[in-house]
Structure formats: structure tokens, C-alpha cells
Amino acid sequence: MHFASDNSGPVPTQVLESLARANDGYAMAYGTDPLTEAVEQKLRNLFEAPEAAVYLTATGTSANVIALGTLVQPYQAVFCSPVAHIQEDECNAPEFYTGGAKLVLVPGTDRMTSDALRATIENEGNRGVHGPERGAVSITNVTERGNVYTLAELRALTGIAKEYGLPVHLDGARFANACVALNCTPAEMSWKAGVDVAVFGGTKNGLMGVEAVIFFDPDMARSFAHRRKRGGHLFSKTRFLAAQMDAYLADNLWRDLATRANAACARLAQGLRQSNRVVIENDPTANMIYASLPRAWHQRATAAGARYHLSGGTLYNGDPDTLLTARFVTDWSMTDAQIDAFLDVALP
């Protein structure tokens, strides 16, 4: 009954097997080994982007911020949602890697609307040197509140960015979950939808720690390699990052894992909907649910060993009927039995 995060789950055995296979004698360091080069090519193939510049990093934050540092100047602005991971959960890493660029927040509670994005861009970057220049737009799909932008919504946002000549970064920590929810290809959710740089996340979807950063225009990536090294994110034994990604790509494991995680979420949502005391705040088509339940129900579930995060409030005082919002995240390894066990204890 562990819904705290999809980065709390185990890794599939295929990943361990791939690491063992890669652990064969000597290999040149720093990404010049054959396996790394082969995996980069497989990613180009997956994204139908033969010219793309592809880089591996070990954490989602590093993937996002090295990409942003490559796209924007220190005196520019990055437009994003107020709840974007780069704004809320990366401890000023975007400011650090961009040399001090400003994250300008598009008013809203999760997904950016086209109107809000346009108005925010209009309002910024029009004060000469007094305010920051417009730099880039950053979009997250699956969003931090568990919603999924449709391809049409993505195209609308990237279209606005293009009007202003701004590159678009896609935070794809849950790229696979969104692809499955949209039943689309990686290309359709990235460059075909106007994305310039996509992070193809692996860590939250079953890898130990690997993300791929894909620049569809290699010219835009010119400084990435130096910025990755300068950030301390170039691994000497890159083959062990590549090995994880290699297993992830084989037989579409990435899609299979996300399909399982999303299915677990759907089962959880269906179960929660049995109670009219439960309000599900997002459209749980991916692998994350924000739902409000009575405090007493949370207490019961927690006492029984369920793990997940509450948004504000605390379990241990006040009215047992107060509705508290919790975040439930499902991962590839979650079984129906685990979900049903939670529903049994949580719901009366």
C-alpha cells in the first residue's frame, strides 16, 4: 500500500540483467563506449529523429536544468506553471544552472492555458533592459497534479512559444505515462507537437536513475555536453546508465511499465469512486491521483500501513470528517491485491 511516489518502487529484473551484461571487462569512459552510442541511436530511432542530439543523465533535476541552462541566458525568463517541478521541487537548481534566469509563473493551479501563457509572455519581456528577456517555455506532461495535456493542448502552447520565438522544454519525468494515457508515440508528444527539447524520464518508471535529454535540433544542444560535465553530471562509467536505458527500450519495456502503472491508477480511482465521500480532483488517466478523503479514513489507512503524502493539514487532530487531500502515485510494480487492500482499509 505504498503510494508515496513512483520513485519509491523497485526496478524490473531486466534492468539488473542489463547491468550484468554491461559489466564485461573494460570500456572507455565518459560515454565513448559502444553501448552508450548504441543506446543514443536507439533513442533517435524511437523518437523518429535521426538528427537529434541525445544525452543521458542520472537524475530528473539534472536533465531539466542542464537543458534549461542550454536554452536560456542568465538575463532571461522561463515561463512555467506555478506548480512545475522546476519551480517547486528543485531547490533553485534552474536558477543555478541558468546563471540566474527567472522563472516567471503562468497563473493557474496546474495546466497552463493558452490564454494565460500568452498574457504572461506579453506582460514580460516588454520593459527593455529593466525586466528579463523572454527565454523559453517549460511544459510538464504528465503534470505535477496528475493531469495530461492533450496533443492539441501541447500544440497550442508550443504554437504560442513559437510566435515569440521561444524554445520549448518538456519535463518528461512521466513521459511514458503520458504517452500511454494519450496512446501516442514519443514523436507525437514531442517534436511533432512543437517541443524542442524533451526529457524522456526513466527513473520514475522503473530505472535506478537514468533520464534521456533529446534535442531535436542538434544546434540548440551545442553547449549541453560542457554544461553536463561542468555540473558534475558526466558519468565516467556511462555504460551503466546506458545499460539501464537499453533494457528500458528493449521490447518497449518503457511502455509496458507505464501501462501497468496507469492501469493500477485506474483501478485505484475506480475503487475510490465507490464512495461519495471521496472527491478526485484530477483526471487520473496517468498514474497519479489527487483525492480528498475524510481525515478519519486517512488515519485508518495510515495506521494499517498505507504510505502517501497529504497536501497540508495533519492526520492527528481536528474533526475526523474534515476532507484532506492526498496524493496517490502508482508505479509499474503495484499489484491489484495491494490496491484492493488499501481500498478495503481506507473506505468503510
Added chain:
Amino acid sequence: MHFASDNSGPVPTQVLESLARANDGYAMAYGTDPLTEAVEQKLRNLFEAPEAAVYLTATGTSANVIALGTLVQPYQAVFCSPVAHIQEDECNAPEFYTGGAKLVLVPGTDRMTSDALRATIENEGNRGVHGPERGAVSITNVTERGNVYTLAELRALTGIAKEYGLPVHLDGARFANACVALNCTPAEMSWKAGVDVAVFGGTKNGLMGVEAVIFFDPDMARSFAHRRKRGGHLFSKTRFLAAQMDAYLADNLWRDLATRANAACARLAQGLRQSNRVVIENDPTANMIYASLPRAWHQRATAAGARYHLSGGTLYNGDPDTLLTARFVTDWSMTDAQIDAFLDVALP
């Protein structure tokens, strides 16, 4: 015959087994899991430092520069050797993580002498606000040229730093090889020798990618956790870093691996010394040799598949008798047969 670097070698099976053991169901993310906490305690025990603040990172550069960023201010200076890894091989990462501190180089070709360090410190930080303040001293053991500071030499350097009130950082990418060469304990080579912050390297000694940063005064570490996160170096699935370090510490595997690497180096040195055409430039008590051989010998060895780096010059033109200096690094996995095979082809 692969002497290019000790980060080109494989990992011992104990590491893969430890990863498999750690891959058991759910674990809280970001270092709050029991395995990570247990490994941090084991490191405190190994270093005989019950109060130490211990952190894991995945790369040597990140370990060094997050530590330096914690120790020095942007308007200060870090004193180090002109060939230090932080100066030569980290692509301005120290400047990045310190917010622009200056590396002030202590004249010399490898090891810092006490006199040179003192003179350099004296010459810097005496110009009021016009020059940088004195910030910290950084020492590398094993050095980048394969030499090993004795404990007395370390104490002399840290003693000078203390005179000026400067904290001492130890780049320990090859900490284990130095410990074995000196036949001393980790405590003797770190805090007992006046080191304030030590990097206990694992990657170059057989791990996939894990280093431990150990602050012997936890107050000095106050900002490390935020700086690690801000640098994108906090892993969500920290258990898989901890698992590698756990295997490394079990039954003193770290010391066993370094002992093997150093022994391989000694065998290689002994073999090279059979020829009076070979000049070994360092004292190869650890796992690295800088030696000059005739160009023709390099050509023969390279043609036979030997891999290692030459310092300047090239193999493919000029006088076959010209002496070219090469760097040979041995790792834990190198067999006597591999070394002998190299000697057979390289030496006439």
C-alpha cells in the same frame, strides 16, 4: 592490456548482488531509506568519526565541488596543485559550484610542498578587497601524477592551512589506493592528518558510480544537503547508491580492491624497469605510472591492442626513438597475465 583509466574497469560481482538485494519492494526516496542511513553509519564507523556528516553522490566531480561550494565563498580562493583534478579535469565545475571562487595554483608539477603552499597563501588574500579572500586548501591523494603524500606530508600541509584558519578538502578519488600504499587507516589519512572534508572515492575503485563525502565537523556541512539537491545530485532512489557503498564496505572490499590494483601497478613497474630505455617518472606505490618509452615501443603496443593515454606528442610521426610519456593506470580487475602480455609486446 587496458591501462587507460581505473574508471574503465568492471565492477565486482558483490556490487551487482548488493543492488539485487536492495531491489526489494518499496523504499522511501531521497535518502530517507534504512539502507542509506545504515551505510552512512558504517562510514562513520570506518572513519572512527561518530559525529561526522556523511553524504553520497554519484560522481567524483560532484563530490569535490559540492564540498568546495560548502566550504568557500564566491569571493574567496581555493589553493591547489596546478594539476589537481578540480583545476584540470572538471570543466570549471569548482568555479560553478562556488559561485565564482578562484583556484589559486601552488607552483609545482604535482605534489604541493609546504614552502610553496605557504608562499602562495601569503601572496594571496593580502590585498584587501582587491584580491579574493583566502578560502580553503584542496589536496589530492593519490595525486594526479600517481604520487602519494605521506601522512607527515599531509600533516605539514594541513598544518599550514590551519595557521591561516583555512579548511582542508581532500580529493580522494583514489583514497583507497593511497590508504593501501600508506598502510594506514581512513581516519589516519583524513581527520587525524588534519583533513576537514574527505571524499572517499568508490567509482575508480570498482563501483558503478558512488563517492562518499565526509565532513568531520558536521557544522561545516550545514549547506551541503541543499547544495547537493540544487546541483541535481540528490538521487530519488538513493538506495541504489547506498547498496554499492554497502558492498564496498563489507569485508573491507574497498581495501581488497585497492590492494589488487596497487599490486598490478607494482608488477607493471617491475616489468618496465627491466628496460633501461624506460624512465618511470613517479613513485608507483599506488595504481598509476607515468613512464617514458620510445615511440616505436608505443606503436608496437598500441598495434597489439594496448590502451593508455600519452601525454602530448603523437604516435604516428617523427623519430621512433623519441621518448614519449604515457600514463598507465591499473585497476582491481587486472590480471598478471594481462600485464605480462603488455610487457611482452611493449618491451623488446
Added chain:
Amino acid sequence: MHFASDNSGPVPTQVLESLARANDGYAMAYGTDPLTEAVEQKLRNLFEAPEAAVYLTATGTSANVIALGTLVQPYQAVFCSPVAHIQEDECNAPEFYTGGAKLVLVPGTDRMTSDALRATIENEGNRGVHGPERGAVSITNVTERGNVYTLAELRALTGIAKEYGLPVHLDGARFANACVALNCTPAEMSWKAGVDVAVFGGTKNGLMGVEAVIFFDPDMARSFAHRRKRGGHLFSKTRFLAAQMDAYLADNLWRDLATRANAACARLAQGLRQSNRVVIENDPTANMIYASLPRAWHQRATAAGARYHLSGGTLYNGDPDTLLTARFVTDWSMTDAQIDAFLDVALP
């Protein structure tokens, strides 16, 4: 009829005379001259703060951001109004000088309320290393919308900062205008109200370009001198900054100039209120008015040579009756005749 900004006005002759007096032979550079030291002492006296650390800089942005860089760490947050000069008009200088700290905006349209400040602080800095630490609170008086915090309001805000152990920075670009509006002393509006670091602005109140940064706790100022130099803001011929400030302090010229500017603003407000078509949006007790007038009136005034900034909209199309908001700023040199001339052309 020039209401564009109080930094568009001339300087009083006393300032030129003081520069001429200071231009006497040789003086040691970089602030070690007697005049600079004398002026620093006069500022300590003015602020009734014999222990204060006092620094001169030439621009308001440099005064604010060097101060903030001294107060906060790169992984921390600065709490301020969404319309604060540091957020809107300094082109990411605060992010630059703090090494990438984040400005966290307190919801509102100008003045921060105690409740909003407390809620914003509460909401930030409670996510462990995932979000920034709480760093400092920055307040502007006179605000960017022409309002003046009362001493009680200041004390309430600084009291909340103190609860969280956060230092308070006061952007005093219009410090003198606020002092006059509140009829209080510099001490009452700064350290007696809980401010830790105050910028005592001179440039917008008649100097060519000098601001004083005053740390009431000198320990808090430890790195300011190095940060000022590193920012390129230490003048070699500091005597010419000191000379301006010396004239500013003599016979309370600073207060006299602000009194004139505020009086001009009051006269302008009184005049505008003659028309019921005019809506004044702030309480114009200092030297700035935000007022909405019909588009046609702006066109008439502009055609007659009046100069001021409109917030959005444009003069040259659409309905002549549309109300457009303009910012009118008065300075020490403005005459009643100039104000009346404007009123004559602007109002029917």
C-alpha cells in the same frame, strides 16, 4: 510638465559645489579617503546607529542586490511584493548577486499584508531540501505604487520575519519621501521598526548617483565589501560619491528635497481631484500618483509636452473616453507653475 520619474530631474547646486570642494589635489582611492570616512560617520549619526556598517554605491540596484547577496544563500528564498523593484525592474540582478536565490512573491498588488507574508513564508521552506530555504524578507517604502507603509505596518512585517529568524532588507530608493510622509526619523523607519539592512536612497531624491547601504548589525555585513568589489561597484574615486552624500546630509538637504517633492505631488493630486473623471488609485502622501484619466485627456497633455508613463494601453487608438492609468512622479525641482500648467492642459 515632466512626471516620468524622479530620476529624470536635475541635482541641486549644493551637490555640484560639494563635488568641486572635494576635487582638491590627491586623495587615497577606494574609500580610504577622509571625506568618505567622515560621511560614513555622519550616516551613523543620522541613523542613531554608532555601530552600523555603512557602504556607498552608485546605483539603487547595486545597493539592493549586494545587500541581498550578503543576506541570503543561493539555495534560499527572498520574500517580496510581486511589484517590488527587485522583482520587476532589476533584470534578474537579485538572482545574479545571490547566486541564484529565488524571489518568492507575496500575493497582492503592492503593499504586503501581514497575513499574506506569513502565509507565504509558511508555505515555503517547509519541503526539506526540495524547495529553497527561507532566506530574507524585502520591503520597499515608498512602495512601487506610491504607497507608504506606516511604522506600525513595518513593525508588523518585520515582526513576522523575526518569528522565522529572517533578516529584513528595506529598499529605500525613496526612503526620504517616506520619512517625510510619515514625519519620522530615519532610525524610526529602519532599525527601530525592525529593519536589519536599509538602503538610504539619494539618486531619486536629487543626487547624481549615490545610495547608502546601512547594516545595523555590522556582523551581518561581513561579506559586503568583497561582494561590492566583486560586483564592480567599488569606486576608485569614492570621494566623489561621498561628496554628493555629504551635501545631501548637510542641513538636512535630503529631507528638504523630499518635502518639496511630496508637496508637489500633493498639489498635483489636489488638482486632479477637481475632476470627477479622474480616479487616483493610491494614497499620494509621498511623491507618486497612479491615476486614471480619459484617453483623450492624455492625448491632449502629451501633445502639449507632458511626459509620464502609462500602464499598458496606448494613446493613439480606441475610445477617447477609455480610462488609462498613468504614473505621475514628482521630484524636488518641480514648480507649482509646472504642475498647474499640466492641470490646465490635461483637465478640461
Added chain:
Amino acid sequence: MHFASDNSGPVPTQVLESLARANDGYAMAYGTDPLTEAVEQKLRNLFEAPEAAVYLTATGTSANVIALGTLVQPYQAVFCSPVAHIQEDECNAPEFYTGGAKLVLVPGTDRMTSDALRATIENEGNRGVHGPERGAVSITNVTERGNVYTLAELRALTGIAKEYGLPVHLDGARFANACVALNCTPAEMSWKAGVDVAVFGGTKNGLMGVEAVIFFDPDMARSFAHRRKRGGHLFSKTRFLAAQMDAYLADNLWRDLATRANAACARLAQGLRQSNRVVIENDPTANMIYASLPRAWHQRATAAGARYHLSGGTLYNGDPDTLLTARFVTDWSMTDAQIDAFLDVALP
């Protein structure tokens, strides 16, 4: 007898008069006033560079480092002399404004030789992502040791930079003194000699505090305006910087002032050469002398009120015959009588 620095001298009355003239009513702020635009055009004319992008700043450090920040990336290297002002006397400002670029020092004691520059560039930027990329070359004329590069020497250095595709920055804090020493035009000493960005210093040659930064290729200057603002170096009342530069350019005052300073230096050198106990270490064709005199002579001169800096050593102990090296700098205002008075007391 004040030889401490040319930034210790007074300003010519023409500068005060120009400030008074500029102090006439209202002027738009931030460099959009007519005087600033006129002065920028006069600088283009002086440099015979109609397309040049011209910017004013108030300090030499800001002029240098905003220019460098515009030229190089954070992961690059700036090649300069070990005694360059940017290395020795700007407290890490270059690292700050470039976001952490590394100053790579060209071995030598003052002037860079072509061979040393080429060897240093060759040795750097050839390690892939492990070392910094080559970024720019920075040259100082007059050098920090009082020497003057000939036009041929400048062309040789810039020619090497061009071979590697590197832009060239000229620190011209004493640009005028070098121009006079070389009897050349500003164009000949800058773009005609291969310089891409020149700082035309005013502060050390008689202004209160103004430098002009001139980009001969305006495309190269694209980010300068934003970087200047972000550094806090855009003055609101720019007219008062422009007024100083306007006086400096009128009737070639800049050249007249430098001619006087250089002549004073020549007189001082001639006087010092009367004694065979004096060793002059540089070729004093500009306005700075490094000369060694017996300690006792320094004591006598200092006791008589002479002011200048000694390189190392102290006046007050040891052998009176020890030769101590002193730096003597002459400025435009120095009279023959002052120089002769010094010679009378210093020399027996």
C-alpha cells in the same frame, strides 16, 4: 609627491563645468537622453567605427567584466597575463560576470609573448569536455607593470587569437597613456590591431568615474545592455556619465591629460636615473615606473610625505641598503615641482 595611483588625482575643471551644463532641467533616464546618444556617436567617430556598439559604465572593473561576460561562456577560458588586473585586482569579478569561466594564465611576468600565448591556448581547450573550451584573449595596454605593447606586438597577439577563432578584449584603463606613448590613434590601437572589444578608460586619466566599452562588431555586443543592467551598472542619470566623457573628448582633452601624465613620468625616470643605485624595471614610456631603491631612501621619502606602493617588503626593518621595488604612477595634474621635490628628498 603622490605617486600611489593615477586614480588618486583630481579631475580637470572642464569635467565639473560639463556636469554643470548637463544639470539643466529634466532628461529621460537610463541612457535615452540626447547627451548620452551624442557622446556615443562622438566615440564612434573617435574610433573611426561608425557601426560600433558603445556603452558607458562608471568603473573599470565593470567595463572589463561585463565585456568578458558578453564574450565568453561559463564553461570557457579567458587567456591573460598572470598580473592582469582581471586576475589580480578584481576580486573574482570576471568569474562572477562570466558565470564561472576560468582565467588561464599565460606564463610570464607582465607582457604576454606570442609564443607563450600560443602554447597556453594549445595546451588548453584540447581535453574535450574535461577542460574548459577556449573562450577569449584579454590584453592590457598599458600593462599592469607599466609597459606598452607596440602595435606590432598587439597584432601578433590578436593574430594568434584569430587563428583559434577567439575574440580579443583590451583592458584600456590606461588606453590614453598607451596611445600617447605609441603616438597612434585609438583606431590603430584597437580594431586596426585586431581588438574586438576595447575599454576606453577615463577614470585613471582624470574623470570622476567613466569608462567606455566599444564593440567594433555590434553583433558581438548583443547581450551587453542586459548584462550591464543585471550587474547594477546602468545609471538612471546617465547624462552625468556622458557629461564627463563629453568633456574628455572635447578638444582631445583625453590625449592632453595623458600627454601630461606621461611627461611627468619621463621626468621622474630621468631624475631617478641620475643615481646608479636606482634600477628601473620597466620601460617608462607611459605613466608608471617600477623602480628599486635602497630601503633607506624610501624611508626618507616616506618620512617627507611621499606616497607610493612598495611591492612586498616593508620600510621599517632590516638592512637600509636592501633594494625595495616601488611603483610610481604619475597623473595629469602632477607638476614638475612635485616631481623634483620628490627627487630631492629621495635621492642623496
